[in-house]
Amino acid sequence: xxxxxxxxxxxxxxxxxxxxxxxxxxxxxxxxxxxxxxxxxxxxxxxxxxxxxxxxxxxxxxxxxxxxxxxxxxxxxxxxxxxxxxxxxxxxxxxxxxxxxxxxxxxxxxxxxxxxxxxxxxxxxxxxxxxxxxxxxxxxxxxxxxxxxxxxxxxxxxxxxxxxxxxxxxxxxxxxxxxxxxxxxxxxxxxxxxxxxxxxxxxxxxxxxxxxxxxxxxxxxxxxxxxxxxxxxxxxxxxxxxxxxxxxxxxxxxxxxxxxxxxxxxxxxxxxxxxxxxxxxxxxxxxxxxxxxxxxxxxxxxxxxxxxxxxxxxxxxxxxxxxxxxxxxxxxxxxxxxxxxxxxxxxxxxxxxxxxxxxxxxxxxxxxxxxxxxxxxxxxxxxxxxxxxxxxxxxxxxxxxxxxxxxxxxxxxxxxxxxxxxxxxxxxxxxxxxxxxxxxxxxxxxxxxxxxxxxxxxxxxxxxxxxxxxxxxx
Ligand code: UDP
Ligand code: UDP
Numbered sequence: 001x002x003x004x005x006x007x008x009x010x011x012x013x014x015x016x017x018x019x020x021x022x023x024x025x026x027x028x029x030x031x032x033x034x035x036x037x038x039x040x041x042x043x044x045x046x047x048x049x050x051x052x053x054x055x056x057x058x059x060x061x062x063x064x065x066x067x068x069x070x071x072x073x074x075x076x077x078x079x080x081x082x083x084x085x086x087x088x089x090x091x092x093x094x095x096x097x098x099x100x101x102x103x104x105x106x107x108x109x110x111x112x113x114x115x116x117x118x119x120x121x122x123x124x125x126x127x128x129x130x131x132x133x134x135x136x137x138x139x140x141x142x143x144x145x146x147x148x149x150x151x152x153x154x155x156x157x158x159x160x161x162x163x164x165x166x167x168x169x170x171x172x173x174x175x176x177x178x179x180x181x182x183x184x185x186x187x188x189x190x191x192x193x194x195x196x197x198x199x200x201x202x203x204x205x206x207x208x209x210x211x212x213x214x215x216x217x218x219x220x221x222x223x224x225x226x227x228x229x230x231x232x233x234x235x236x237x238x239x240x241x242x243x244x245x246x247x248x249x250x251x252x253x254x255x256x257x258x259x260x261x262x263x264x265x266x267x268x269x270x271x272x273x274x275x276x277x278x279x280x281x282x283x284x285x286x287x288x289x290x291x292x293x294x295x296x297x298x299x300x301x302x303x304x305x306x307x308x309x310x311x312x313x314x315x316x317x318x319x320x321x322x323x324x325x326x327x328x329x330x331x332x333x334x335x336x337x338x339x340x341x342x343x344x345x346x347x348x349x350x351x352x353x354x355x356x357x358x359x360x361x362x363x364x365x366x367x368x369x370x371x372x373x374x375x376x377x378x379x380x381x382x383x384x385x386x387x388x389x390x391x392x393x394x395x396x397x398x399x400x401x402x403x404x405x406x407x408x409x410x411x412x413x414x415x416x417x418x419x420x421x422x423x424x425x426x427x428x429x430x431x432x433x434x435x436x437x438x439x440x441x442x443x444x445x446x447x448x449x450x451x452x453x454x455x456x457x458x459x460x461x462x463x464x465x466x467x468x469x470x471x472x473x474x
Contacts, residue, residue, distance in 0.1 A: 006474040008113040008467050011039045011105060012139075013071075015118035016047050016090040018054070018288035019370055023141045023219050025058045026250035027116065032065045034463050039108060041101070043094045044070040047086060048321045050288060050350045061256045069104060073097040082198045086320050087289050091120050098124040102131065113470040116217065119150075122206035134473065135214035142371040144220045144228035144246065145399045146392045148237045149184055152177045153193070154207035155238050179231025182402060188394035191414070211240045215466075219248035219375055221458055223448035224403055245462045249375045249449045252354040265349045269312065269356065272345055276310055279363030281344075282429055283356055283382070285314040286368040286415070290389050292316055294331070295419050301332060301340050303425025309363070309433055311344035314351055321350055357382050364432045368415065369393035369400065369408075378405055379453070381446030383439060385432040389415035404441040407432055 010031050014024035028038045040059075046052045059068045074097045081089050098121060105112065105128075112134045117125055119140045129136040140147050152175070160170035171194060174183040192199045210216060222229060225246070231237050232244040273281065284304065286292060292300070292315045304311045317331065318324045328348055329337045340346050353373070356362060357380040367373045369386040374396055377384050384406030386397040394414075400406040409428050412420050432438065452458045 006471055008036045008470050009110045010036050011041060011112050011115045013041045013117045015094065015120040016043060017087050018050050019372055020118055020141050021051050021054055022372055023250055024139060026253055027139060029253045030463060032062055034467055037110060038065055039067045039069060041069045041071045041104060043073050047090045050321055057255045058253060071104060095121060095124055102128050113474060123209045126209050126212050137215045137217055138210060138213050139217045141219060142392050143396060143399055144218055144225040144232060146395045147218055148177050148180055148228045148232055149395055150207050151210060151238050151241055154204045157204045177237055179236030180228060184395060188398060190391050213242055215242045216244045217247050218244055219250050220246045221248050221452040222246060224445065225399060247459055247462050249379050249453050251453050265347050266352050269351060273359045273361040276361035278360045280310060281361045282309045282311040282364045282366060283362050284311060284366040285353060286389055287370040287373060289319050290368055291319045293415060297331060298336065299419055299422040300425060301336055302422030303429065305339055305343050306422060306426035307429040313344060313346045315346060315348050317348060324348060369396040371396050374400060378445050379449050381443045383432050383442045385428055387412055387415060403445065405445050
């Protein structure tokens with residue numbers, strides 16, 4: 001077979017949670033668009049219903065191009081795990097099961113051209129990828145600023161000359177990452193990384209092992225994060241990193257065969273949005289796995305009622321969707337609930353966020369600053385008011401501020417800190433909704449995002465180049 005006719009076969013191994021699965025499947029769909037055959041290896045059982053629904057929609061949309069393989073994880077006794085957080089527990093269980101991956105990859109009927117793995121598995125993957133006969137890549141699902149921080153983290157830790165037990169002194173008041181103009185303050189560092197613990201050790205180790213892969217893919221693009229992408233690729237952040245491919249913004253998957261009965265609340269949400277004026281609705285959601293904090297919920301409701309705009313508010317009462325059992329009214333109380341419903345819509349179901357952000361009625365997004373949410377907002381030209389709840393969300397929020405596509409009221413702190421009062425929330429929402437220059441900036445970024453993702457854009461250039469490289473080995 002000549003190289004041009006050869007079929008490129010790519011395996012994808014995502015981590016748990018929608019924040020990882022969504023971009024992984026969008027990335028897989030991108031390679032399918034350019035003629036690749038795809039195998040997705042899915043850790044089973046999946047934690048959330050949203051993930052299992054997404055996987056089945058994805059596989060039924062590409063029956064001829066995708067093979068799904070179950071990766072049966074070995075359950076651990078939760079009392080022996082390093083965490084009680086259900087999502088981190090799932091990461092840990094998958095990590096501990098990774099030795100089972102080699103036989104799966106080597107038993108595939110079509111030879112692999114490349115493997116793309118989630119960053120969360122970096123270190124345990126090293127002995128596995130050393131034995132693979134195809135190149136292997138890390139897909140780092142957050143942005144380039146966060147990757148710079150993570151890549152620099154092991155260098156920073158190694159510079160810590162303090163004798164144990166005085167760990168973590170390597171994180172000072174600010175982290176000045178070489179090649180980035182704006183430093184990362186200690187207050188933006190993901191809280192679990194500030195103490196010496198197994199998570200910190202894992203990130204240090206994974207950061208160090210990034211060099212063992214052939215490349216790092218990232219859901220970002222030049223106009224949004226040019227400085228960080230350049231610094232990473234010119235060896236300024238750390239020396240020896242493989243190429244970092246800004247392959248974003250990843251567009252939503254177009255699913256086939258989803259019958260209307262499976263659309264749940266989306267049917268009436270879209271109907272309701274159709275009745276609202278263009279750019280008039282505030283969309284509020286804190287991602288796929290953060291429960292809305294009980295102490296904050298009433299003030300958030302008051303802020304929305306007061307802001308003078310209609311709103312679509314997604315409330316999560318439990319972190320894992322399979323455990324949702326309470327009614328919203330029980331939490332808000334019937335009086336507040338009826339006031340909320342006079343002004344907007346509140347749901348506790350998993351919604352199709354990209355479809356909502358793409359609706360012309362939506363004029364602003366109150367978000368926790370998850371990277372996928374940011375990219376989705378930019379792709380649809382919706383300004384963001386970011387309210388980081390944990391993890392890397394303050395570093396993503398810095399990116400929002402630097403790029404000018406949204407506002408970040410830094411004095412709100414982490415979502416788990418002081419309750420932010422309704423009046424303050426309403427003022428900041430008004431600021432986002434009425435800020436014309438913000439709208440202009442986000443529309444410019446939307447144009448750049450679409451150019452990057454369109455025919456002839458940077459995303460296509462990178463995908464084609466990778467495919468050509470992989471074909472040489474077939
Ligand atoms: N999402 C969604 N509907 C919801 C909540 C989340 O479609 O009700 C999607 C959202 O579009 C994004 C992903 O789930 O693609 C969440 O990822 P993000 O990085 O924004 O935040 P995380 O959930 O990882 O904190
Ligand atoms: N509604 C809401 N939150 C919910 C469910 C409903 O705000 O969780 C509001 C929304 O405005 C919707 C109306 O109540 O249009 C009726 O909702 P229902 O789910 O009963 O829809 P139906 O299919 O009866 O129109």
